[in-house]
Amino acid sequence: xxxxxxxxxxxxxxxxxxxxxxxxxxxSNAHPEVxxxxxxxxxxxxxxxxxxxxxxxxxxxxxxxxTENPMTIAVSGTGSAAMEATIANxxxxxxxxxxxxxxxxxxxxxxxxxxxxxxxxKMTKPWGQVFSLEELRQAMTTxxxxxxxxxxxxxxxxxxxxxxxxxxxxxxxxCLLILDTVTSLGGVPIYxxxxxxxxxxxxxxxxxxxxxxxxxxxxxxxAQEKLQRRPGKVANWYLDMSLLGKYWGKERVYHHTxxxxxYYALRxxxxxxxxxxLENSWERHQNTVEYxxxxxxxxxxxxxxxxxxxxxxxxxxxxxxxxxxxxxxxxLLQEHNLEIGNGLGELAGKVWRVGLMGYNSRKxxxxxxxxxxxQVL
Amino acid sequence: xxxxxxxxxxxxxxxxxxxxxxxxxxxSNAHPEVxxxxxxxxxxxxxxxxxxxxxxxxxxxxxxxxTENPMTIAVSGTGSAAMEATIANxxxxxxxxxxxxxxxxxxxxxxxxxxxxxxxxKMTKPWGQVFSLEELRQAMTTxxxxxxxxxxxxxxxxxxxxxxxxxxxxxxxxCLLILDTVTSLGGVPIYxxxxxxxxxxxxxxxxxxxxxxxxxxxxxxxAQEKLQRRPGKVANWYLDMSLLGKYWGKERVYHHTxxxxxYYALRxxxxxxxxxxLENSWERHQNTVEYxxxxxxxxxxxxxxxxxxxxxxxxxxxxxxxxxxxxxxxxLLQEHNLEIGNGLGELAGKVWRVGLMGYNSRKxxxxxxxxxxxQVL
Numbered sequence: 001x002x003x004x005x006x007x008x009x010x011x012x013x014x015x016x017x018x019x020x021x022x023x024x025x026x027x028s029n030a031h032p033e034v035x036x037x038x039x040x041x042x043x044x045x046x047x048x049x050x051x052x053x054x055x056x057x058x059x060x061x062x063x064x065x066x067t068e069n070p071m072t073i074a075v076s077g078t079g080s081a082a083m084e085a086t087i088a089n090x091x092x093x094x095x096x097x098x099x100x101x102x103x104x105x106x107x108x109x110x111x112x113x114x115x116x117x118x119x120x121x122k123m124t125k126p127w128g129q130v131f132s133l134e135e136l137r138q139a140m141t142t143x144x145x146x147x148x149x150x151x152x153x154x155x156x157x158x159x160x161x162x163x164x165x166x167x168x169x170x171x172x173x174x175c176l177l178i179l180d181t182v183t184s185l186g187g188v189p190i191y192x193x194x195x196x197x198x199x200x201x202x203x204x205x206x207x208x209x210x211x212x213x214x215x216x217x218x219x220x221x222x223a224q225e226k227l228q229r230r231p232g233k234v235a236n237w238y239l240d241m242s243l244l245g246k247y248w249g250k251e252r253v254y255h256h257t258x259x260x261x262x263y264y265a266l267r268x269x270x271x272x273x274x275x276x277x278l279e280n281s282w283e284r285h286q287n288t289v290e291y292x293x294x295x296x297x298x299x300x301x302x303x304x305x306x307x308x309x310x311x312x313x314x315x316x317x318x319x320x321x322x323x324x325x326x327x328x329x330x331x332l333l334q335e336h337n338l339e340i341g342n343g344l345g346e347l348a349g350k351v352w353r354v355g356l357m358g359y360n361s362r363k364x365x366x367x368x369x370x371x372x373x374x375q376v377l
Numbered sequence: 378x379x380x381x382x383x384x385x386x387x388x389x390x391x392x393x394x395x396x397x398x399x400x401x402x403x404x405s406n407a408h409p410e411v412x413x414x415x416x417x418x419x420x421x422x423x424x425x426x427x428x429x430x431x432x433x434x435x436x437x438x439x440x441x442x443x444t445e446n447p448m449t450i451a452v453s454g455t456g457s458a459a460m461e462a463t464i465a466n467x468x469x470x471x472x473x474x475x476x477x478x479x480x481x482x483x484x485x486x487x488x489x490x491x492x493x494x495x496x497x498x499k500m501t502k503p504w505g506q507v508f509s510l511e512e513l514r515q516a517m518t519t520x521x522x523x524x525x526x527x528x529x530x531x532x533x534x535x536x537x538x539x540x541x542x543x544x545x546x547x548x549x550x551x552c553l554l555i556l557d558t559v560t561s562l563g564g565v566p567i568y569x570x571x572x573x574x575x576x577x578x579x580x581x582x583x584x585x586x587x588x589x590x591x592x593x594x595x596x597x598x599x600a601q602e603k604l605q606r607r608p609g610k611v612a613n614w615y616l617d618m619s620l621l622g623k624y625w626g627k628e629r630v631y632h633h634t635x636x637x638x639x640y641y642a643l644r645x646x647x648x649x650x651x652x653x654x655l656e657n658s659w660e661r662h663q664n665t666v667e668y669x670x671x672x673x674x675x676x677x678x679x680x681x682x683x684x685x686x687x688x689x690x691x692x693x694x695x696x697x698x699x700x701x702x703x704x705x706x707x708x709l710l711q712e713h714n715l716e717i718g719n720g721l722g723e724l725a726g727k728v729w730r731v732g733l734m735g736y737n738s739r740k741x742x743x744x745x746x747x748x749x750x751x752q753v754l
Contacts, residue, residue: 002568008439009651015414015641017428027419027637037392038638039416042588044716049395062385076590077454077615084615112614191379205634211419213453213590213636215380235612237489238461254721256457257582259590260404261415262636264392274386306739322425339421362687 008063018366020333022071024341024355025314026183027205027212027230030265031359034210037268042260046252050260053267054188054248063218064185064202064208064278071241072218073248074266076259079182079203082215084112086178086199090223091147092230093117098145100136103127104156104344105180109149116235121145127346128157128305133165140173147176151186154348156344158316158353159305160188167196176223182206185216186273187285187313187357198223204262207285207313209282209358210269213262216240245300262288269358285312288361292354295370299377302353316343316351320377325349328376396542397710400746401452401718401732402532402691403560404582407642408736411587414645419637423629427637430644437647438593441562441578441585441655444569448618450625451594451643453636456559456580459592461489462616463555463576467523467600469607470494475522475552479514480504481533481721482557486526493612498522504723505534505682505693510542517550524553530561533721535730536682536691537565544573553600560585562593563650564662564690564734575600581639584662584690586735587646590639594618646735665738666743669731672747676754681728690738693720693728697754702726705753711747 022028032136034262054073061072075082087109091097094361097118101111102125113120121143125131131150142147148170152161163179170177176198186207192200198220205212219241227234227242234240238256247255273281289312293303296317304316319325325342329352332338341353356365380571399405420427431450438449446686452459468474474495476486479502490497498520502508508527517525525547529538542554547554553575561567563584569577575597582589596618597606604611604619611617615633623630666689670680673694681693696702702719706729709715718730733742 002566004655005443006440008436008445010433010436012433012437012651014648014650015430015645017417017420017430017641018421019418020420020424022419022421024421027421027634029418033391035416035418035638037414038588040394041396041412042399042582043394043397044399044401044404047397047710047716053392053394056389058385059385059387060389063383066382068385071600077458078634078636079614081454081458084613115610115612115614118519118544155679189379194379203634205419211415211636211638212634221749224583233488233492235492236461237485237492257404257455257589259455259588259636259639261412261588262590262639265637265638266396268392271389274389278381297399339424340534371494 016034018337021338021365021368023360024339025353026203026355026357027353028209028357028360030211031209031269033272034269037264038261045258045260046254051082051252053263057204057263057267057270058248058291059272061218063274064270065190065192065218067218069218069220071224071245073244074214074263075217075239076256077215078212079201079215081239082201082217083180084219084236085241086201087112087116088234089219089227089238089241090176090199091116091118091180094119095146096121096143097147097149098123098139098143100131100150102129102157102159103151104152105151105154112169113149122161128159128163130159130309133169135171136166140169140175144173145175151180153181153188153311153313155183155314156347157305157347158311158314159309161313163195170196173277176226183311183313186281187361188311189282192218198267204266204269206355206357208269208273210265213259214266261363273369285356288356288363289315291363292356292366295366299374304347313355313357316347317354319349325352331376332372338369338372395714398715398742399746400737400742401716402730403580403732403734405586405732405734405737407588408586408646408649410649411642411646414641415638417641422635422637423631428629430640434640434644435625435648437651438595440651441647442567442569442595444595446595446597448601448622450621451591451640452594452616453633454592455589456578456592458616459578459594460557461613462594462618463578464489464493465611465613465616466596466604466618467553467555467576468493468495471496472523473498473520474524475500475516475520475528477508477527479506479534479536480528480531482528482531490526505536507536507538507686510546513543514546517546521550522552524555526555528557530558530565530688530690532560532691534682534724535688535691536686537688540572547573553603560688560690561657564738565688566659570596581643581646585646585650585732587642590636591643662733662738665733665740665743666692668740669733669743672743676751690732690734692731693724694731695728696726702729708753709749715746715749
């Protein structure tokens with residue numbers, strides 16, 4: 001046997017991770033029962049018991065999104081993988097794709113769409129604002145896109161895009177509608193079918209109260225038809241829904257090994273949400289965030305987004321004049337084990353991002369945050 | 378509030394997963410300490426404590442692969458995602474890519490490489506055989522590829538590709554070398570730098586004794602230079618190493634949310650492996666599999682692969698004349714909670730696949746399998 005180099009083998013103690021209260025843009029703390037669900041051995045990805053679990057995840061995701069889409073699954077990666085899956089499967093090279101950009105994740109959509117050979121058209125607004133139906137109609141008339149991609153809940157700004165009428169507009173122009181619901185699923189009202197959304201994605205570690213690693217994806221029959229008609233293969237093997245559909249569907253053809261323990265967790269997170277009831281979860285998120293807003297306002301702090309368009313899951317708080325935002329959030333982490341997010345892009349240095357999502361959307365967490373903020377400000 | 382459809386909300390009990398002894402092609406049972414490591418709350422993907430954990434994973438992966446490659450990371454998906462990452466980053470559209478195919482995963486490489494715009498050339502051999510250095514040289518001379526892709530450990534056949542001299546050959550032809558080490562990392566001797574491998578991938582749920590969901594990836598400085606020189610962006614955002622390098626490297630620029638709890642598990646699995654010592658793990662795998670082969674032979678069963686090229690991690694066992702292989706493996710699962718794999722592709726109906734990997738590579742598991750096999754045969 002040849003010599004084995006030990007140069008890269010540090011001598012380490014068993015894992016020691018600090019406990020943090022995660023009130024940033026995500027991940028959020030997962031429900032203890034969800035964490036506990038992972039605490040078992042994996043089973044095979046073709047085991048009948050595992051296939052049953054997959055069916056349960058599909059049903060529960062349909063409920064959570066309020067959709068009947070047969071092709072509703074969990075992607076084996078974090079939210080960005082599910083995001084890329086909507087583009088890889090919904091966009092054909094040469095498509096005109098219109099993207100609404102008023103935050104970091106709109107820009108990311110533009111980047112991804114470009115990589116899949118589309119002719120990208122950007123609609124832009126200042127970060128924190130949303131698009132009116134009239135503005136969308138004008139852009140649709142100008143660009144005549146094959147796909148419109150919007151962010152329902154912009155994690156970088158805390159703004160909620162109103163969706164009324166957008167689906168009808170897309171049908172008028174024979175255009176597919178992609179929707180980012182990463183920071184809304186589970187915590188913000190979504191009626192996917194009623195809204196006429198064709199492709200949507202989300203993550204597990206926000207409104208669903210699960211660790212990150214398995215991510216909701218759904219596509220409408222209209223989007224599936226386009227996938228079947230497309231010339232050539234999807235330019236991404238791991239996320240190819242024509243292959244994944246045969247694993248999640250009746251055929252049960254092996255595609256790739258699923259992240260089994262993440263599916264255990266996701267199933268439990270979705271079950272707990274269904275047990276609480278979607279409407280109750282939405283109401284809880286709304287009540288908790290209004291309690292936060294009142295608390296922040298009573299401290300003299302201002303929110304970045306107009307109240308009408310604020311998300312219940314994520315709030316952008318304006319950093320007061322003269323305060324070093326990054327230093328303050330680091331102090332909260334180090335002295336209070338409490339995480340909030342810093343601003344991204346246009347909002348870097350201007351806002352903090354406070355998430356109250358899933359299991360973390362509770363008034364006692366708001367109290368902890370306000371108390372800690374008062375100490376460090 | 379509009380009506381919420383409950384049509385897709387099944388009333389479910391808490392999760393109930395049977396305990397299986399996983400002696401198939403993977404996943405394998407994870408080490409109990411590794412499972413336990415996931416049993417904690419997520420932390421932020423930019424938390425200093427998490428960044429330290431990422432550094433530890435990088436070092437431990439370098440040790441496990443015996444490489445000094447700076448760009449050695451865990452991909453946020455299962456092994457197939459890491460596989461696709463080597464191609465997305467190592468292949469430029471128009472490249473001639475030579476792929477050695479003597480099993481299912483060689484064919485998958487061909488499929489993936491085609492999706493990234495390469496001119497794919499296949500070298501084929503019957504499933505279960507390997508390529509000699511002379512055969513590789515001839516194919517290199519014929520095709521003059523920019524990339525050679527080989528499978529070190531073919532999970533579908535149980536054959537081990539000898540790697541001596543292949544790296545030198547690739548340098549002679551100024552060609553990058555991609556190596557699939559999904560079923561070898563941790564359990565089979567690998568000397569990545571000595572072998573001159575430029576891009577390699579693996580999974581967590583086999584030789585490393587971890588659940589699936591975070592997957593080793595490495596690329597050499599030579600491959601990184603090609604990535605820097607490439608015209609246009611990598612055709613895959615989630616797996617783009619030019620972006621991921623800025624998150625795993627010194628810049629710490631946010632790319633996507635990591636599957637935090639999977640990283641906890643992977644770190645612990647790698648730490649336990651380093652504590653055991655690579656050479657001891659390799660020896661344990663070899664001793665355990667030889668004990669299996671003896672046991673099977675004493676039952677009159679035959680192995681599919683020539684002894685010289687058999688993997689210590691995965692064995693293909695010929696199904697005796699007149700036996701329904703699939704019915705037998707289903708019986709093992711249902712009556713003995715014991716999973717073995719069925720044959721794929723050319724070997725469907727001809728072999729079973731028995732894995733003894735990571736934590737599962739122990740003689741008592743061989744005893745359990747042999748006892749169960751005797752009962753059902």
